Amino acid sequence: MQNEKLQVNLAPGMDKVEMLIREVKEANELPVKEPVKIAIQGTIGAPLEFLKRRMDQPDQINQKRSHILVDRENITVNLVYNENDEYNRGTVTGSLQIHPKFKEFGINTGKVWAPTELGMFFKMNRAFFTTKEENMKLVNELMNFTATVNNSLQKSANEKGDRTDYFNQVVNSNLPKSFNLLIPIFKGSKPETIEVETFAQIDGRDVAFMLISPGAQAVMEELRDAVIDKEIDFIRQLCPDIAIIEQ
Known part of the structure; x- marks a missing residue:
């Protein structure tokens, strides 16, 4: 270490100061690291907001070196930018997710x-019914559930060799065949009024139920396409040179 003069200015009222000087053999340099790759996941509008x-x-963002992948089945819009640069490539994925409360009902899932x-x-979950009265009526009927299962079996044969083998099972219960819910299907979407049907599943003398709703399925399809189309239109207006590819 070469001798060098060092001047220290003391604060008013101070007459001495203690200094500690260390000598290092190697330069204290930060290691060179690769750029941090961006991989963001968010709501369906995330790619547009990022752009x-x-x-x-x-x-x-170079539009000629970026593209959008649209997956309608999984309801995702995926932005890939710097697509030809291994070090700086990034992705922003937006998805439309089923509302957690709609999932809990198990509608159309076989639950x-x-x-x-x-x-x-x-x-x-009274808050998701169209009326308090309908909810209370359903709760009372389910908590005091009664049902009869009628089975009929018909077998016959004639001299011509024709055979009939017919089984029929009918469940008669105090539960209505359907009811209405007012519930959001996707995160961030407004509540939808949907009709839900109760489908009986019989195991011997025990009866259980599945909840099905053709209406909810139709609404999901319509909302999915409408939301994705809206995002794509906005991206096209903002970035007309980005390739948009349907998967």
């Missing part, structure tokens, strides 16, 4: 409910 805030940075279990669930 809005980054379009003024040519080093990050099986015991009558009392379903009654307690309805009681704790």
